[in-house]
Amino acid sequence: MNDNNQTDQRDPVRVFEGVVPHSLLEYMNSSIDTARHEWRPADGRRAATMARNFAELLRASDSFNAMESRACSAARGWAAVVLGKELNGEPLYVLRCVDSGMPSQSYLRHYDSHILTILIILQLADGYDRCGDLVVYKRQRESISLIANVRTKTWLMIEHALPLPVRRALLDRDRSRGRCDRIVCLPGNAYVFNGFVTLHSNFDVESGERRSLIIHYYDPGLTAGLQRITQTFRGFRDRLADLF
Ligand SMILES: [Fe+2]
Numbered sequence: 001m002n003d004n005n006q007t008d009q010r011d012p013v014r015v016f017e018g019v020v021p022h023s024l025l026e027y028m029n030s031s032i033d034t035a036r037h038e039w040r041p042a043d044g045r046r047a048a049t050m051a052r053n054f055a056e057l058l059r060a061s062d063s064f065n066a067m068e069s070r071a072c073s074a075a076r077g078w079a080a081v082v083l084g085k086e087l088n089g090e091p092l093y094v095l096r097c098v099d100s101g102m103p104s105q106s107y108l109r110h111y112d113s114h115i116l117t118i119l120i121i122l123q124l125a126d127g128y129d130r131c132g133d134l135v136v137y138k139r140q141r142e143s144i145s146l147i148a149n150v151r152t153k154t155w156l157m158i159e160h161a162l163p164l165p166v167r168r169a170l171l172d173r174d175r176s177r178g179r180c181d182r183i184v185c186l187p188g189n190a191y192v193f194n195g196f197v198t199l200h201s202n203f204d205v206e207s208g209e210r211r212s213l214i215i216h217y218y219d220p221g222l223t224a225g226l227q228r229i230t231q232t233f234r235g236f237r238d239r240l241a242d243l244f
Contacts, residue, residue, distance in 0.1 A: 016190040051093035075116035087218040099209040106204030107167035112195030114216035119191040125208035132210035134183040137199040
């Protein structure tokens with residue numbers, strides 16, 4: 001799916017429509033409403049318990065189960081062929097709630113540490129142009145050695161420190177050159193992609209709050225010590241964003 005709301009086989013994102021029952025979406029949003037005011041840190045992320053509970057509820061749905069099973073099987077197959085690794089392990093569960101007060105969380109081009117990402121939108125923000133939509137690059141990276149991964153992530157971390165207008169301009173330039181597509185997401189659908197090789201980012205949110213459940217599967221361990229550096233860097237950047 002892209003800006004024209006069409007799909008083709010080259011799309012890096014696979015869309016599974018209607019895998020989240022409407023009643024469950026309502027339950028998840030009301031649960032978040034109850035606890036949202038307590039959420040810190042400033043990036044709107046809430047890992048672990050609530051996100052994991054939501055995922056367990058989703059697994060009661062046959063259509064979600066079938067989708068997750070297919071996606072996981074394909075990701076493990078990819079890891080075996082491309083990385084020569086047999087990957088297992090617990091997924092990482094994240095809830096992400098972003099509003100207009102979090103400009104530092106937008107236009108951050110990155111690769112995920114995990115191979116498989118399943119994105120489920122729980123609630124859309126207002127409007128269309130600046131509603132937090134996902135943007136994915138069409139050309140997937142081919143160089144995925146440990147050294148290449150550290151080099152790329154270090155470069156992207158530096159890019160994340162640029163002011164928001166510059167980060168936005170970089171993404172707009174790439175969109176105008178046809179290098180990336182906006183993914184117009186709808187609540188109830190699942191968006192599945194290999195975030196380890198697919199560069200991606202999000203628009204900012206001008207009004208309202210966008211809520212997403214994100215499940216990451218299979219970390220091949222190529223991030224080494226970068227995760228701690230990235231977390232420290234993010235914390236410092238968020239504190240600056242809070243000040244200004
Ligand atoms: Fe990501």
